[in-house]
Amino acid sequence: MGLSIPSQDPRLHTLEQLRSGALHGAQRLTVRAGLRELPEEVYTLADTLEVLDLSGNELDDLPADLARLHRLRVIFCANNRFTRLPEVLGRCEALEMVGFKANQIDTVPAAALPPQLRWLILTDNRIATLPDELGRRPRLQKVALAGNRLTALPATLAACERLELLRISANQLDGLPGWLLTLPRLTWLAHGGNPFSMALEADALEHAPMPRVRWQELDVQAQLGEGASGHIYRAARTDGEAVALKVFKGEVTSDGLPLTELAACLQAGSHPQLIPAIGRLGGHPAGADGLLMPLVGAEFRTLAAPPSLASCTRDVYDPDLRLPPAAALSIAAGMADALAHLHARGLTHGDLYAHNILHDGRGQARLGDFGAASFLASVPPHQAARLRAMDVRAFGCLLEELAACCDDAAPTLAPMSTLAQACVDTDVDRRPSAEDVARAMRQLASR
Template sequence: MNSLDQLRSGALVGAQRLTLRAGLRELPPEVYTLADTLEVLDLSGNALEDLPNELPRLHRLRVIFCSDNRFTRLPEVLGRCAALEMVGFKANQIVEVPAAALPPRLRWLILTDNRIASLPDELGRRPRLQKVALAGNRLRALPATMAACERLELLRISANQLDALPDWLLALPRLTWLAHGGNPFSAGHEARALAQAPLPTQAWQQLEVQALLGEGASGHIHRVGLPDGRQLALKVFKGEVTSDGLPSTELAACLQAGTHAGLIPALARLAGHPGGADGLLMPLIGPEFRVLAGPPSLASCTRDVYALAQPLPISAALGIASSMAAALAHLHARGLTHGDLYAHNILHDGQGQARLGDFGAASFLAAVPAAQAARLRALDVRALGCLLEELAELAGAASPRTAPGHALATLAQRCLQPDARQRPTADELALALAAIPPV
C-alpha cells in the first residue's frame, strides 16, 4: 500500500502499480505524474463516487480496482482508457452500466455485489472478454449479444434474479467455469438440500476453537477440538455475497455432495453459532497435503499459476488426474456441477493422493432442463481438461516424452474440444485415466 505523502513527494516516480487507501473523495492530481509508467491502479476502500475525465492521461493503465467505494454508475471515462483490460468495481452501489463505460480492450470485468438490473448490449461486442463476475446483483437476463463472446471462459452470475439460463450461453466454445446458484430457478433445489441434510449437528458451545487455518471468499476455516479429543476443521460461512455467490448455495452443495475419496467431506453441520452463522465440520487434512497451484494472476486471467520448480512425477500426475475425474463423476451422479474445478482448489500429497474442495460455484443439475444439464456437465469436463493439460506439462518437466504423459495430454485435448457435445463424460474420463499404465 502506498501513501499520499509518498505520491506527493515524488517518491513513487516510475511506479507501475499504485494502491491508495486514504478516504479519498476524488483522485489526487499527483497520480498523473505516473502517466508514463502506471499500469495497475487500486483505489478500493475509499469514498469515491466518480472518476475524473482526465483519467485517459494514464495511457498505460491496464487494471483499475475501485471496490468498496460509493459509485452508483460505472464511470463512462473508463471506456476512453485505450489500454484498460481489467475493471473491478465490487461492492459499490452501482445501478447503471453505460455502454460507453466498457473499454475496447476489456478482458476481465468484476461487478460483484452491486444493484445492477441490466447490462448493455455493448458487453457482447468486446471480443477479448474472458472473465466476468456479476454475482450478487439484480440481473433478470444477460445481453443476447454475449453469444458472440467466444473467448469467455469464466462467468459468475449467482445470486441474481435469473429465471433460466440462456441456451446460447452453454454453447460458448471456451466457457469453462460457471457459477449460477442462488437464482430463482435454482433456489428451491438448494433449499431442499439444506432441509434434508442427513448430517448430524455439532453445537458451537462444545467446540474448542484452536487456530485459524485459512480464509476463502465464503468463510473462515479453523482448527477445532471436540469433547472426545478429536481435532477437525470448521468452516464458518461469512453469510454475505462472495465472488462465487451465496454461502447458502455452497452449504447446500456440500451437503448434497456426499462422500467420496477425492472430496473433502462434510462430517457435521454447525449449530448455535453466536452470530447465527452456518458452518461445516470437516476432517483435518494432514500437513503432507498442499495446494496444487496458486489462483490465476492478473496476467494469466483464467489459468492457475504453478510454482516454477514444481515438476511432478508422472505417477503422481496420473493419480491426481484419476482422483479428480472420479470425484467429478461422483458429483455429476449426485446431481451437482462443481463450477470451479481448479488446481488452486485441490490439495495433494505429491504422491498422487488428491482432494477437491470449495463448492462456492457449485450448482444443482435438476434446476435446468436435461439438455442444459448435459452442457453444464461438459463445462466441468472442460475444466478437468485444463487441469489434465497442466498436469501433463508438470509431468513432462519431470519426465519428458513418456507414454503416460502423452496419453494425459491426448485426453486433455478431447476435453477441450469447442463443441461440448464431443467431449467425453467424467465417467468415461475416469475409466480412461484408470487404464493408463504407469511408467
C-alpha cells in the same frame, strides 16, 4: 476457493508518499485513505502506472481525465460508494481488468466498458440490466456478476468465444439462455441461488440436515488459508477432535450464496477424493455462516495458486513443481472419479481448478470448495448435459497442466494429451462424459 481476485500489492501507499514524489516510477499504487476524489498527484505516475487499487475508500465517481493514465491496465475500486460504473473507464485504451465489487452500482453504461476489457468484476451490487456492448468486447475471458439483480444476460455475449469463466449466481434469472451453454471455451460457470434453482437448494438443506456446531464449542486456532468465499482455520472440538473450519466472508461471495455451497456439500455425499462437510457453524459472534470439515493431513498442500492478472483464467503453478508421472496420473484419475461422482449426484462443481485441490506430492489428492457448484436438475436435460461438459473441459485444462509438471520423456504424456484434447473440444457436444473420462484415466493409471 472460487473466484479469487489476484494478489494485489500488499504495501499500502500513503498520500504523503504520493505527494512527495517518493513513488516516482511506480507501476502499482494502493491507497486506503478515506478518499472522496482521486488525488491529482496520481497523474505524475501516468507514464508508469499499470495497476491502481482504490478499494476501501469513499469514492462515488472518477475524474473525466482518468484516461491520462495511458498505461493503466487494472483498476480495483471495491467497497466504495459508486452507484454507476464510471464512463471514463471506457476511454482508458489499455484497461483490461475492472473490479468494482461491493458498491451500490445499479447502472452500467455501454460507454463505461473499455475496448480491451478482459476481466470484469461487478459482484455484490444492484445491477438489473447490462448493456449489449458487453458482448462486443472480443477479448472478454472472465466475468463476475454474482449477487446482483439480473433477470437476463445480453444476447450479444453469444459472440464472446473467449469467455471462460462466468459467475451469475444469486441474481433473479429464471433460467439459462441456450446460447450460453454452447460457448466453445466457457469452462467455469456458477449459477446457483437464482429463482430457478433455489427450490432444489432449499430441499437439499431440509432433507439432509447438517449437524450444528456452535462457535462456543470450538477452539479456533491458526488460519490455514483463504478463498474467495471464506477463511479456513484449524479448530478443535470439545472432545479434542481437530477439524478445519470455513467461515464465510459475507452474505454474498464471489461465487454466490453460502447457502448454495452448504446445499451442494450435502448433495455431494461421500467420496474418497472429496473434502466433505461434517457440520454447520452456529452462534458466530458476527452472525457468519460456516462449515466444519475433516482436517486434511499436514502433508497435503495446494496444487497451484489462483489465477493472476497475467494468467486471467489459468492457475499459477510453482515453476519448480515436478511430479512423477505416476503421481500426476493418480491425481488426475482421482479428480476424474470425483467429478463423475458429483455428476451422478446431480451436481456440477463449477470450479474444478488446481487451487481447489490439495495433494501430497505422491498422487493422493482431495477436491474441495463447492462455492460455485450448481444443481443439474434445475435445468432441462439437454442443458444439464452441456453443464456437465463444462466441468469436463475444466478437467481437460487440469490434465494439460499436470502433464506440464511431468518429465517430457514420460510415455504417458501422449495419451494424457489425447484425452485432454477431447475434453477441451470446442464443440461442447463432442466432449466425453465424466464417467468415460474416469474410466480412461483408471486405465492409464493402471498401466
